[in-house]
Amino acid sequence: MSLVCGQAALNAAPPEVTSGPVTAVRIIAAADSGWLSYGRTYDEQRFSPLDQINSDNVKQLGLAWHADLDTARGQEATPLVIDGRIFITTAWSKAKAYDAVSGRLLWQYDPKVPGEAAVKACCDVVNRGMAAWGDKVFFGTLDGRLIALNRQTGKLAWSRITVDRTQPYTITGAPRVIDGKVIIGNGGAEMGVRGYITAYDAQTGKQLWRFYTVPDRPGMNQAAYLKAAEKTWNGEWWKLGGGGTVWDAMAYDPALGLLYIGVGNGAPWNQSYRSPGGGDNLYLSSIVAINAKTGAYVWHFQQTPGETWDFTATQHIILADIKIDGKVRKVLMQAPKNGFFYMLDRVTGEFLSAKAYAPMNWATGVDPKTGRPIENPEARYDKTGKPFIGFPGAGGAHSWHPMAYDPGQNTVFIPAQFAAFPYIPAKDWKPAAQGFNNGVDGAAGAMPPVPEVRNGALAATTAALLAWDPVAGKERWRVNYPGPNNGGLLATGGGLVFQGTARGDFVAYSSTDGQRLWSFPAQTGIVAPPITYRIGGQQYVAVLAGWGGVWALAPGLLSQKSGPARNVSRLLVFRLGGKGSLPALDEAFLAPLDPPAAIGSEADIAAGGARYARFCSTCHGDAAIGGGLLPDLRRSALLHDAATWQSVVHDGTLAARGMVSWSKVMSAADIETVRAYVIMRAHQDKALGEK
Template sequence: MRLKAAVGAALALLAASCSGGGADKATDTTGIDGARIIRASGEEWLSYGRTYDEQRFSPLDQINTGNVGELGLAWYADMDTARGQEATPLVIDGKIYVTTAWSKVKAFDATTGKPLWDYDPKVPGETGVKACCDVVNRGLGAWGNMLFLGTLDGRLIALDRGTGREIWSKVTVDQDKAYTITGAPRVIDGMVIIGNGGAEFGVRGFVAAYDAATGKQLWKFYTVPDRPGANEAEYLKAAETSWKGEYWNIGGGGTVWDAMAYDPELGLLYVGVGNGSPWNQAYRSPGGGDNLYLSSIVAIRVKTGEYAWHYQTTPGETWDYTATQHIMLADLDIGGKTRKVLMQAPKNGFFYVIDRTNGEFISANNFVPVNWATGIDPKTGRPIENPAARVDRTGQPFIVSPGPLGAHNWHPMAYDAKQKLVFIPAQVTSYPYIPAAGWKPSKLGFNVGMDTASNAMPADNAVREAAKKATKGVLIAWDPVAQKERWRVTLGGPWNGGVLATAGGLVFQGNAMGNLVAYDSASGKNLWSFEAQTGVVAAPMTYSIDGQQYVAVLAGWGGAWAITAGVLSDMSGPVRNISRLLVFRLGGKAKLPAMPAADDLPLDPPGLTAAANVVQGGAQLYGRYCTVCHGDAAIQASGRGGIIPDLRYSGTLASAENWKMIVHDGALKDNGMVSFASVMSAAEADSIRQYVIARANEDKALAAKKVAMR
């Protein structure tokens, strides 16, 4: 049966000119090939960024600045996963395809919303503990008559586009390690290209290409060298001297978990490479070094998987400053000459313009306040670092801007060539980096080499309010040639949605406050807004069928900020998770159902009986093993909205035995809560319970104090 399916898939791809890239040989008009993606007119959305250049600009203009006020809901579809929704849908031949949390796939009629099929890869629940940033998925790839899905547990799966039937499945990672896949595959010349995540958990990053017809691996590109003497590729041999110590024993990091772009003329694939593992370079690479190819943009010859060039945005990074953020390609007039450029606004807060033919640095400027560097050297393209921010070298704490969630995270940008503007979903954040003393890697939890307990938000309303005041979410219109801001919109808080720009003079963005908004791309004026009933972090897209333009977005609050930022995570709300696909058109009359009743339970924890040293020990364990899912300082502000439980409200706090069954014994592993017996004793697990009880009582007292002051 597998041979029959593979042969059938190969024939389908042949009919769609799977070898083509630039050749228009398709005999099956429903098949997807490179030529169809390149010449996409706007009616369809065939790849994650619409086209290979990833500009996320649509030439459709039926919906424009003059009539966007008439935009209404055409239809909606409820998702069956109350977790973060980050996917950009694909629209092909009148059908819309979307991935949801837990790597599920759904297909609908794109005009009516009629469900057509769904697919569940049945990702084991315990995989959730390997995911740094929620059990999300960002989308699909398409080629021939197939769709391609990367699953959280590291599989690459080919589906029949018409039926959702699985054609082949390939395990792409070592599943005994904490690899995950959340990004969308790209498909080029019959090759499905996918990376992975897991740098915080001690893995070695790579990106690989697979034959679309069969799933056979075609090439594999590592982003971090193996031990000296074990590297065959010249680019990895060249990187060996930029590392110190026995880095290979702790993975090194450098995962390619999101950004990719492709230039068909140059035959180059551009990938963004992630942070080091652990963050703290003093443990990762004692003695320093640039640590190639961490935090770099790398160009790969797509046919062979060979190295072409690289540009490193943050040499020797120690702050989780990934360069996996959105990469887009454009031709810009710079100094009277048209340059083929690559643009990126990575976590470190600088906007980069790079020559995409050879990796030459052109320009960079910070688009939000930064203090880890004073600028980028115009001759070398290297950052001019602030020595005090180098906590890995000083051994002293320092509040660094931006923080580890970055000045810009995975949320896609958009580029309007007519306006000559890039629209950046940015954020202003800081973070107290505190080096961990005597750090050792662990089998579970974040392996970052930082003290993630001592920097927890204190139970102090004044400190919390000051932190909120200093933290912002912004939509920035950026001139990439002049390297300056043209306009900005300040939002309620960070973690707002990705961006879509259209020829109608519009910029669409969802936000953490629960709205989808259309702005005038020339001025930033708010022209239209829709209450989505939940935070929107995914990017909108648009398509047209029978002359009718639609705008679609997957809504559903979640992701890294929502689950880890504690008291800061609900700055814009708080908002609930109500996961839906929302589709709009001019004159749309559909209505969402009424908001469900709030479930604001009183904070009523048991009394604290444990000694202070027990609570302190629990705080250290919580910081290392629990913060990443349950929130800073045991505050999961969005947990009451259906994302991840807020432990301060847990009924198990009153029962040491029930707590042990869950935390130590793994009674809820199918829900993602695995056993932590391999890294802590039952007594240590109970000390976490005591810490959460202490935190709950502190916050109960703070709430009472607020009421008394009114």
């Protein structure tokens, strides 16, 4: 079994195009001088044939220049490099352009996303990047806009609201542009929305088509594929949104004219509330092929029928032409959250294979003919009503961080992570007007202040960079990491795989055996994927640094294993012989655990813990242990002053900074019970010796 080289592995590099409008010809030709689309090419392989920087000389790699950013939150964007300029988006959906050689700032654009939009985001106020077409660049904003800017000047060309702003939609993913159509999805399934993806005219912003991923209520006039999906749902799912948001993965085959999208989780997660009585719930947790010109449904493959674990199929999709059993197949590859690595025929959607790339206990395998998972009955907490400690958990065996594929070696590189999650069904659950609406009991699943439990959870939560043989369905080599949330990947013709780590190193590995060949201390965790480009005969490697995302927020104690408790947001650019350096950091300051005297009854504290788990933990950490990106409330001075606590939590005095009022879902008395709970938690951890 051997690889047949695909589009991204031409023996001779295509002629470079150094200026002019971005077109399909330029993106498909994939001139190695630039990086014109999110995955570099429409097939999203994130492989560059550039080999000036290689395994022999990578030790000479040094910092060429860096640019400090004005947003101290998670940085997840893939830069674009077009005609000598590098374009990025940052947290809070800001856009910037630099000279790609000197680092000189050319322009910047702030869409002024209101701080109140942060409450609608599940996983930090991040943005994953831009798309380009013609003379424009395009990106989404956290508050649901699609923005078009003049590429040369950064001036606004047009802006379109793509969501119903009365509902908790967000945009964090990067758009793609296909034949003048800007395609963008959205997020919000944790809060309770209905998923869809939309195409807009690149020149005017006019909406061209919209594709919904879950059906509307029965009796509505909707497309045949949605009417067919109705049969796989029960109850009144449309009142809860249903979920299925398309918040990240897309890939495109120009020869077939097919756009491939990854569809997200259900809303709420717990299927017993979303679709009582079960059902497959199409098209949740599915790969769907769409006619890119018309937006019409073509085929689908569902990875996790009846999804109830937050097992999205929104993870990175890669297209390649591979020889399997003597026959060249046009395949689609994905390593989604559920822990299986899938290969599908991308022409027909035929299931080819699925092999476990991570440990799991929710399923024992897949049916070799249908690809349907063979579930562990105990995993169905939605049916049993009993807690289930699931592996992988809601964080997924692979999250949004992009994979890479080396076509010459026929190897997929996966930023995998291994962590469990306590799925505990919430009793008598009802959706709230604000915050997470997932139908699980976060308070019951919070990490208790018991050293044995904490140490066991820390030991079981790890990660790895996996080199994966997609045909054999097995691991070739791995690099182990102490914790999750390590960065996305880049593979190059120089025999290298680049990845940033949550601990703050930017690393180059040998793509053949995983040997660590070079590293650079970035002073902050790196979660974004790198890129490479060539200008004036010089190859560069660039990456956004800045600790953030869901693992820097919600997991509490586990966040401290994954990465540093600080964010230093920068764009870093490297070249051979680079002599740049980063300024020294001030010593990090962490306020001591010095809580006021305990307040509230046991009943008050228990009620406050339940409210904290549902409304506060997604940003301030499990069991009130901060993940380093936002304030650790156990250490907050607000604990000492009930009036100030109320002004922030109830009245929303810090709304412009993202800390909105919670008066929609909690009264002043309710909010005081949350303070009582956090004070109690601070005393517990101080008693355990934490300072």
